[in-house]
Amino acid sequence: MSKTADTTAQCGAELIVKNLEAHGITHVFGIPGAKVDRLFDALVDSSIETVVTRHEQNAAFIAGGLGRITGKAGVCIATSGPGASNFVTGLATANSEGDPVLAIGGAVKLADRLKLTHQTMDTVSLFRPVTKYSVELTTPTAISEVMANAFRFAESGRPGAAFVSTPMDVLSMPANAPVLADRLAPRMGGAPADVVAEAATLLKKAKRPVMLLGMLASRPDVADAVRAFVKLTGVPVVGTYQAAGAVSEELVDRFGGRIGLFRNQHGDQLLHEADVVVAVGYNPVEYDPWLWNVNDARQIINVDIVPAELDNAFVPAIELIGDIALTLEGLGGKAGGLARAPELEAVLEGYKKARRTALLDARSSSNSAVHPLQIVRELEQFVTPDMTLCLDMGTFHIWLARYLLSFRARQVLISNGQQTMGVGLPWGIAASLVNPSQKVVSISGDGGFMMSSMELETAVRLKCNLIHMVWIDQAYNMVEIQEQKKYGRGSGVHFGPIDFAKYAEACGAKGITATTEDGVRQALREAMDVEGPVVIAVPVDYSHNHLLMQPLAQLGETTAAA
Template identity: 65%
Template sequence: MTKKPNQSSDQTAADLIVRNLEAHGVKHVFGIPGAKIDRLFEALEDSSIQTIAARHEQNAVFIAGGLGRITGKAGVAIVTSGPGVSNLTTGLATATSEGDPVLAIGGAVGRADLVKLTHQSMDTVSMLRPVTKYSAEICAPEATSEIITNALRAAESGRPGAAFVSTPMDVLLQTADKEVLATRKAPKMGPAPEDVISEAANEIKKAKKPVILLGMLASTPENAQAVREFVKHTGCAVVGSFQAAGAISRDLLPQFGGRIGLFRNQHGDHLLNEADLVIAIGYNPIEYDPVLWNHKADRPIINIDVVPALIDNAYAPHCELIGDIALTTRQLFKKVGKIGLTSDLQQILESYRADQSRDFAKAKSHHKNMLHPLEIVRTLEQFVAQDVTLCFDMGSFHIWLARYLHAFRARQILISNGQQTMGVGLPWGIAASLVNPAQKVISVSGDGGFMMSSMELETAVRLKSNLIHLIWVDHHYDMVKIQEEKKYGRDAAVSFGDIDFALYAQSCGAKGINVTSVDQLKAALKVGMETEGPVVIAIAVDYTDNKLLMEPLPVLGGSTKASA
């Protein structure tokens, strides 16, 4: 570190925080500085860590969360006191719900002012405790390494999530003569106990129609490989939550019944309804409420996870295999022979594939100069190679994508279905482009969600992010609209005005393209693939068929048609 002319040689708490972050392997931090935290940003300037100024604190956490999901290492956001920290709340809640490791560090007034009514005083530790796994304040410089290290461990261990550390301004300035602790490796879990694995294996052997349900943690690279071996070895039918996208490889498509979530009306729901045993791997009920898919209270469920299940009236596992998911899954399938598929499960899987093909074949916009959602999906998949990462925002468009767009690489798709947070798509895209700068990223949002984080388009331009951002334009909060219409026969407070997104993109320094046909979309995606830096493509979408997304589940034994 090069000493500045007026800098003391003593190590401050701010310096020690940075040294711990470096020791932990942190390469980027995202945030917005301010007077109460500026000493920490100054220390970062003299480190190996790249500091990236965001345009909103919430988006800084979104970017950090995307980085955490892709790498498995905590992304870091640093912001100033008061509203700077309160703006973190949604991002931290999203990270904890989705299982994304994040460390947020927030400034605070000096310790003498913490309980006074003074400028930007706020009990942020208490405020953020409900949405994090760990929330603490560094009340003495000697505790700096301890608290930063424990926060990182909490964020990354078990089912990952968010951690928050408050740093009073005076503590950051004080000498901290302590060692770095963040070099300590987290303890590794072994497989679940062998007797429990044997019990689960016996239950599976007794079952005639077991179905595998994959959740968020099944889609990490190490777990996905073990899951694929398990599915191939047993021959079982398998379904996944939206967040499990990428866990299944292309060769296993004949056993895959699609992704499920939100509405109980998919072929995967048929499979779960028919199953006489469910094997849940890395599944968190927040991904898809058990009460929606588990209508057989006496049916055994085997839960494979890193933490015990939160017991629910509709989710009370018969057998819990708690430990390293990959190791446990491999130990389990060694004790389970080939199972295969019954004729009725096979029929559901065949219907799923046939219905998907038919839906694509018949998809056509009901209006001129607009595209049907499946016309967009069909065009998009022509450009989604194995090395392209996809980042989906929240909206009715993400249901079409989750149900119809396949991906065969672990964590190839980043998608939210926990807090269902709008605005995550573009920040996650920025994160993905930082992890793999040479690989193209495609992020997707609706026009409502895009405007919740659109200011970060300038950040993407500044970083020369190698991404294409698609905006599905319909001038409504459409996912709310279709549910209001179903419940009340009309919509309320869901419409908003038009924006020329091509011009908006250009004003931020990005390339912008508006499209109203399939040919224009193909041409625009080709331009995006060949362009260095961000490209925004705004697509006029016809959501006439969105009402079909919520069609009730047909009676079993009849047609399994559930969506357009």
Template identity: 55%
Template sequence: MSSDPKNGAHLLVRNLEAQGVEYIFGIPGAKIDPVFDALVDSKIKLVVCRHEQNATFIAGGLGRLTGKAGVVLVTSGPGVSNLATGLATANTEGDPVVALGGAVPIADRLKQAHQSMDTVALLRPVTKYAAEIDSPSAISEATAAAFRAAESGRPGTAFLGLPKDVMKAPAPGPVLTPATVPRLGAANTEAIAEAARLIDAAERPVVLLGMLASQGPVAEAVRLLLARTRLAVAGTYQAAGVVPRDRLDCFGGRVGLFHNQPADRLLDEADLVITIGFDPVEYDPSLWNAGRQRKLIHIDCIPADYDQCYRPDIELMGDSAATVRALSVLLKAKDRPAQSALLAEIHRERTTVAAEAAKRTGAPVHPLRLVHELQKLIDEDVALCSDMGSFHIWMARHLISHRPRQIMISNGQQTLGVALPWGIAACLAEPGRKVISVSGDGGFLFSAVELETAVRLKCNFVHIVWIDGSYNMVGIQQVAAYGRDSAVHFGPVDLVKFAESMGAQGLMIKDADAIESTLRKAMAMEGPVLVGVHVDYRDNPGLMAAMHEDVII
């Protein structure tokens, strides 16, 4: 027997439908069953996951790729507490997510009742908006507020607690979604003109692209800016893909984590830096701007996160795409020979590294050879989702992309386990596109259970596991600090058998010369395919080598 079609759960679902929600990811339970029951009669596709954290990762990935908040639905108690890592990750990555969690009846919430928990207090630090709906008349209002918070400004997460008695109670109220986000205009005209004057007067200006520069309209505006001015540009890991192929001569590369990249040389020599959509969590300003006597221009939809090393002279706050377009019109194309020479040197180095990578043979496989082979696939417009680990730094530094958000990289919380769930999200967001996700063997098992979910959804992706038997990124930092590692080694997993046990297919890359043929074979297979490769990480300590003695790692 279905529930009352005019109860709180059905009103919530009608709001979600009106908001345009296509998928909900989650795990059921007694305290949230009224909502799961209401979804049976809905056009929304319900995807049952194997862990709430992974469900949130999938929702976050979908949010990043579509710009619309991904939705996760879980039960009370540990169901909600398991959301915390996923919500923290999405919030610091700028990925819109609305999380819905079951709760005990209102009369029980102050008691030591089964699964009673102050979930709003628990999740408030990792969300932009968190509330418990304590009345049927507040359902539509709270739902609209949650979506507006998740999708506005710098996107992030919102949480709604749903007491079971409120979801079962009569709720004849109106639907208030879709809750549209107001469009901002460009920044102040006089401030834009002053910014243009500073840029034109600078000898070595550099554009630093951040995570929100990869949003579609902003990326288009940035490309127009680069076409008109040919300004030198660097990007954080999350800004991958914004710089088009025909402006690679202006691109110094990516920066993040450690101050030792070619683009850091570009930033070090800059007498003015223009940040677009940049959040300090992407690349700590103390690593690239400490003690610098130069001008800073901050372009974003929210104010700068002000600190000792990041105090913009001009903040252009408003719609970033409109602001960048207005700025582009005022700027003059200008030759900057010294900067052009450095960019040419960086381009030669990039070409040399690629040529050397192609020559790396044998087994275990060197990371650069793997990046070289992945580059061929990325150039075919394949989406790539990266987990966190040493391999992620190799890819972030050397894998070039020319489509915004073609490569999904985490650098906020640096959370292990995101890649496979993000791969599922990418398959759902763009069903016709082939997807590759990559993890280390350390992070793989954090979310590997969702391979069954991917099989059930018939997701057409290839997940590659770089194998070395350790939490290597932690280990190299321990060795650098203490001369030895601690608690970073673990045992092997038979990836082929693991894949088969989940209903997927598994392959192993035997040596460097088999990478391309094995990956091509995997890409031609239907459904999820797991590919393992043993990697040679002997050069990993160089990933952390500081370019300057005063850089603190």
């Protein structure tokens, strides 16, 4: 339905806000400044809530989290110069992860763009390599066109980031133009029927077919189609970290686990044994093709919304390009039930047994720290299907990605594209805004937490229904374990202690320290009864981290590290 009845705007800033409202934006995140204050002023009279963050990078992370959960672009705003440049990591992350985000950055007056003046910066060029769309407004008559296209680029195809530079004089110029950012993007149909039929023929001839799920497979509409396909065909399925939740609980017997970072999982073995791999919504940035397609001996059917970016180890035999859900529906209908290969069934059983044994046997060797899998055991009992789990980057996220199952699409948010530290808490804030009545659990290491911990005050201010768990070891441990493997020692990875319970209290949140598995269980229960954010600090025994890189015997080849 068109929302163009009210098209009069006093200035460019107000027309931008009208476009944001027409697109259904409810929140914007950022920090004001002199070059963009006209836009912040216009937001005061709108239906949009302005959330002031403590750092622009985190504003972009929160917007990206909203984008991933809802499928609609989150919006962040910052002033010129360093305000806008602080968006870079957040937008690069969103672009790699397929999360729709629109960033708006202030800029000096048009006449000052080429001068050495305060906060001048060519942000359009700065953001072009890490976004799908990066432009500057040069006239108020172009505002609606630019805003509409920015949303389309961010949300269509493989979603990602868009950036719009807004010179301060353009924001103040008179503007009177129709709102365009309320147009629905055209929907694609499924892949062509003849190509689908060709792929179905290849699948039916396959002796050991396997499905590989990527980040777009965890979109709710695609996840439904994935589940229907797996149920119909019986094909074994593995997923990258970003595909978490795409497989339902009733199909868990067909699930061979998640793959990523180190090629030593049962999912890697399934792909190694496969003669045909159906890749669904997979982007090579999630897990390098040369790690799982070791000798290029298998044929790949690529099901995606955009053509593959070819790689020496990722050259699809058939590409099914179009609406992924519709394409899978057609492919499953033509392929029907597929024969079950004994070799693959043995790998699936091996995965289930190995996961079960690891969780049962996990014990800490320390009296003052907890084994990672002891925490996984407690989270497995605690995290309900309607809770969202937001993971930062670090060794802890490998333990969680491998052993903590999820059966709801986009229930677990993980970064494995840029592998960005600091995303956990901002994503948790985003999830709590989407569903304020339900608890959100976010997790980080102590290194990653301190990269965005200032937003704990933001979470307190917003009364976020959030539990944030910090795994403590006083090191950048994911770097350290790889240095140990390569050089026999760590370098530049250690830092000092922080009392995170007191830190939380200083920000107005509840702080709890847990040093045993029972303590973790009690802390989670206590946190459930607290209104507002809770930080649970857990010293972690990482003495078993070498197991994360240990070769899987069945692979029969040298294990590679990412």
